[in-house]
Amino acid sequence: MRVAGRSEVRLDIVDKVTGAARYASDAVVPGMAHAALVRSTVGHGVLRGVDTAVALAAPGVHCVVTMADFPDVDPFYGEWVRDQPFLARDRVRFIGEPVAGVVADTEEHAHAAAALVVPDIEPLPVLGSAVESLAAADLVIHPDRASEDPELPNVCYRSSFEYGDVDAALAEATYVHDATYTFPAVYHYAMEPHAVLATWSSDGLDVISGTQQPFKVRADLARIFNVPLGQVRVRAPYVGGAYGSKGQSKYEPVTAAMARAAGRPVRLVISIGDAFHTVSRHHATIRMRTGIGPDGGIVGRDTVITYDTGAYADKGPRVARKGAYRAAGPYRIPNIRSVGLSVYSNRVPAGAFRGFSTPQVVWAGESAIDEIARHLGVDPLGYRRQHLKRRGEPFLGDDSPLDADLAEGLGVTAEALGWGSSVPTGRGRGLAVGVKDGGGGAARSEAEVRLHPDGSVEVLAATSELGQGAKTVMGQIAAEVLGCQLADVQVRLSDTAVTPFDRGTNASRSTIGVGAAVERAAEGVRRQVCQAAEEVLGISEGLILDGSDIVVGEHRQPLMELVCASRKLPPEEIGAYSATGFSGNPTGSGPLGAAAAFYEVGYSAAEVEVDPETGQVRISRFVSAADVGFAINPAACEGQDEGATVMGIGHTLLEELEFVDGELVNGTLVDYRVPRTTDLPDDFRSILIQNRDGPGPFGSKGAGEGGLLAVAPAIANAIADATGVRIRELPLTPERVWRAIQPVEPQES
């Protein structure tokens, strides 16, 4: 390996550090106008009308739109369940829901006029959480939607998996562990809030958006506005972080609608406060019952997960399905039943978020296993290692065989923490493992690689550069295959009119999906060069590119000359070598309908110190290990693993979106605390496990989510080790920990 496997400096680093990098919010086109949205201040109500007259007369205003202005469009989007209109139609379902849009000559005028729009909303009782909406049979958040279960009309989607006979297994078990865990709704906090610029012309609709899924957005826009796919262009420049918050459509449809109504390009850039009111991670309640046999083996696991999906489905149904599946966990358990519910409430919609349903179920599963090991009086590491599935066994049902040595990986992680050595006074240790089927199910990725006659290379691949380093990794893959320098490779950012199809930058799938397509396209180009070399020189073995030259053995020659000789054309006419490649994960197998492309595994081990006086938890030491198969760029992999861990520390110790009657009451960065450098573990190690056993280029697997999966249970298990107290509710705030460790006063009989 010459280029792959090295921590190459990121191709975008200079532009990002100097501020030269351009994001969607930086885009400017001639004649552009600015938009502001009017949002509901009512959590649930009937939208009787919107008075736009005063706003329309305000300075600089081009137009004010409501859903009444778009009788010809199908305004709904959402994955699996299309229930969200780009502007509220006859109902509002959460505080922050857009009800009207204002287009004006400046942002200031747009926002000033937006404050003058008066929605007429007749309030309905608010269903402030999934618990409330499950109990409310008479109050239905989506009354015009047929419900699967008439007795539970606010269930958006239900998914279940069943293997063996759980009821019998639990009845026969010698010990049944039964516990309920809760996981908070949390905010993605992408540093760049959503930004969209939409332009209509005789060429169709052109949208610049900081999106993770340009092709998905293109499909949504084509359907909503009834425009052919070939006339919708979606470009995703650099994206300032996403973490799931910028998947499928978000503000692209409403911006395109406003641009159509205004008859000019329209730019919408929302604030962090509005991003808080756009999408979140699902709050979840997980009840898990685990049966243990006489030999300590796990005989059955019965799980019900209630995901609070908020006012609209977004990706909630898929979250519920994947969560139910992954709740089965990485252990050998013959009898499994998992039910995942996506439940509507009048909260901010919940959707995809790094880890996609999994941190919630790993929180329950890995807390439960620890509790069981402690109940049995055995070492939690040893107990796990004994019962973890082995490499080659399917995760569940007939899914793909596990491509990782879980017991070994957990052992490496535990050893790095010093598991088994004496624990300093006042501290405790815990560990956990999380497994997630990676790649996001059925998917296809395409890419094109072009080699120009001067030796420069262009990679056309629709991976969004979210900050994760995909641009650099795609370049490294192409350079490795072509035998050229990374500096000679230009990786173009997503543009549906230019870069070939990809499903989206999610599910840790870019390296194995798009990366594999780039690898194959580069192989195609290399074959063409080798073929030319065979024709012209009679040799191609070991050919590499070195700047503008080719080198074969002792022979060095400008590539240009080779192409001219091969194509029998003068230099200005010779064109480029170009090839496309694709990769795909087809439907038709596995419990989810498409077998797992790989398994993303995250191991976490923590040593914590609990302040008994205040309940504050200090992470003294933390080890995270990521099974990445092969690290194409090790520094980038470590960055992903560390970043995911820190994000996990957020929902473990600090973060929780607090709703009171559906109203988000801490939706600012002053009140909502994310981890800072001072919250980092005092000693923090990231280990990359590389067995070259993944489906991606050079044996790589996807990465980026694994580090997050097991953080919360590892820390809670460490707190339990330090204090003897088990907490089943996140985040583990000082007050919650302090209350838990107070001595229980004797009950009066």
Next chain:
Amino acid sequence: MRLPPFTLHRPRELGELLELLARYGDDAAVYMGGTELLLIMKLGFAEPGHLVDAKSIPELGELHVSADRLAIGAGVTHRRIERHHDVQRALPVLVDLERRIANVRVRNAGTLGGNLCFAEPHSDPATLLTALDAEVELAGPAGRRRLAVADFILGALSTALDPGEVLTHVHVPVPGPDTLVGYERIVFTERPAATVAVVRGPAGARVVVGALGPRPMRVPHAEMRLVEDDIDAAVEATSSAVADTDTEPGADYRAHLAGVLLRRAWSAATANALSVPGAAAPTKQG
């Protein structure tokens, strides 16, 4: 989250500043660091038509340290205080507090005077300055006057400033070597969740709890116990005082925290004293 329109004024002298405030009345706001003012304007909680930027008034930028007091102009930033060698020598506990305020960007812009005028209940300096019997100097149409910080802060976001009046200086007495000073805080989100300052000198003791009510709260019972060197009783009195005034859920935890912080502040104060030759040491440690 965008600023409403306003007219910016940049007076060069205090007299000019007072004239502008008199002219625009309620429609004017004094703009110093802007770390609180601009934030509430962006949030739509204030919409002054005139911002009077007082940063160019030389008098307000003064910072004097003498043997027995600090005189800190209203335009002096947190950052200047935390990096000032004479302040470090005279009142290290204030430097230590200033270093921990918010983050370096806020401290580079925000001022101590502005912090007191905003009267945010979670203010760090207000708690310590109340315990130190610090004073603020005010200037207005009726001339100049001085008020104890304890009398200046009336409640949450509320001060004793009269219309057209500004804070010009903060005067902090420098405690003598026979006085113990300690300050502790605990932070869960952006602002402190609880703060406690303790001072004990020849003239008596001060125990002040901040962030748990609308304004810093003195705890006379704890002060009496501290004069008697009974830290355990002082801790108990502090927790009781918070429990008596805090009626929100979780009050028991906050009351407990206040006691913990007092004990820690007292430990820090005595540890500081022991490290200074000739300084007072308590007769009995808690």
